[in-house]
Amino acid sequence: MxxxxxxxxxxxxxxxxxxxxxxxxxxxxxxxxxxxxxxxxxxxxxxxxxxxxxxxxxxxxxxxxxxxxxxxxxxxxxxxxxxxxxxxxxxxxRPLSFPVSLLLALLRKKLVEFDAAGADTRLVLTRDDIAELMRVFLRDSSNEARLMDQIETHINKVVDLGFLRRLKPASGAAASPPSYEVRRILKAYVDAQWLTELDAQLEAYRRHCGADTSDG
Incomplete structure (x- = not known):
């Protein structure tokens, strides 16, 4: 601007x-x-x-x-x-796909945990950090590269929506995974009332994605 x-x-x-x-x-x-x-x-x-x-x-x-x-x-x-x-x-x-909705929920929960710790004002996550948040809720894949490509696609969509901001790599860190700042406007879209039911929502996501292995 x-x-x-x-x-x-x-x-x-x-x-x-x-x-x-x-x-x-x-x-x-x-x-x-x-x-x-x-x-x-x-x-x-x-x-x-x-x-x-x-x-x-x-x-x-x-x-x-x-x-x-x-x-x-x-x-x-x-x-x-x-x-x-x-x-x-x-x-x-804008209608959101299930994985994008899931990612927004996980980022919102991470933001709550971050604020509770009171360490900083900016929550910054790497691509690998975000992948770990999503991995447990996504269907198992033997193709790790394909899974990461899918996660990057979801991340890019959230960047386009304005809830993540892609950060420039630090000097000499070109080989490091990209980093993103979680924008605090996410709090206005995923509100506190919805967060009170977040654990149940995430459990429903896990069942939906077939990541719950308790059924054998």
Missing amino acids: ASFDDPGQLPDTPAEAKDDDLSTLAISLLKGVLYREGDERLWNALLRLQGRVRDYLSVLGLELMLDEAEGYAFLKSRPDDEAGEKRPRLVAR
């Missing part, structure tokens, strides 16, 4: 700055998730103008979901009215 800091230009008047920021915020949010770490200036403008942003986007049938503590904001479609009238959607719903 482009930076808006430009010390070589004269500042706008307050009214002009607010109008410009409102347009920029609306466009940025319609394009995807806005992160505090990605653009501090735009994030601060969102905090300052969030009331106007909410009013503006509500006309389009959208709600602003803002988490100041975690530092992200995104849009979701407002629910249909009580009469059941369906509104056109600007934010499309």
